[in-house]
Amino acid sequence: MTSSKNTNSPHLENNKNSNNNSNDFQDDWSSFISEHSQDFNDIEKSKSAKEFEKHAKREDKRNIKRKEEEARKNAIRNLRIEREIFLSHGPRDNIRSSWLDVDDTMEEYSDDFVAPNPHFKNIRKSVVILWLVLLVGIAGIITSAFIPIIASIAATISIVFIIIAGVGLLMIRKDRHDNNDYSDYGNGARV
Known part of the structure; x- marks a missing residue:
């Protein structure tokens, strides 16, 4: 490569074209x-x-x-x-994954999770009846709030239904003995 030749530089010592008599730029x-x-x-x-x-x-x-x-x-x-x-303003601003994306979330955080699959084969009729009585009691309370003419009668009957169903469900739950594989541990917590 050839170097740049600046013939106008006052600092060049071999500048033959220069009209300056002195070598000192200052x-x-x-x-x-x-x-x-x-x-x-x-x-x-x-x-x-x-x-x-x-x-x-x-x-x-x-x-x-x-x-x-x-x-x-x-x-x-x-x-x-x-x-x-950290804060998104709306659904279109969210860049993080939602907890509703179950497949992606489960794959990301845990491999051993098994979704619950309850079976309703051996449900006793008394449990179904008590749950229905409880739901009728709750519906009666809501109805008494919207219809003031029958409020006192409907509320009284609904409260009685709720109390009977609640006590009945608690008593059935208390007497329940499960035959699980955890019988070695008793009724206490597993550590």
Whole structure:
């Protein structure tokens, strides 16, 4: 590769095309300033120089304001982004997976989960009747709230149904003995 040849550089020692008699750049610059000092003073005091100075100051102020505004906008944007990472505003802003995505969630968090599969084969008739009585009692309370004419009678009967069904379900649950594989542990908690 060839190097760049700057023939105008005052620092080159072998500059044959140079009209300078001295090798010192600072001396040359000082002599140029002193020779043209009157011209520089005239230019400095001219109307166009003053207008240029005002224009330059205005542009500097605009640039400073623009940089401050950009910094403020970037700070606000960064705060907004950080807040949106943790708080989403609506369903379309949510980037995290929902707990309703059961397949993905189960695969991600646990491999040994087995969904419950209850069987309703050996349900006693007394349990079904007590649950129906409890539901009728709750429906009666709701009905008495909407129909004030029969409120006192319906509420009284509904409360009696709820009490009978609740006590009956508790008594049936209390007498229940399960024959599970956990009989070694007794009725206490497994540790």
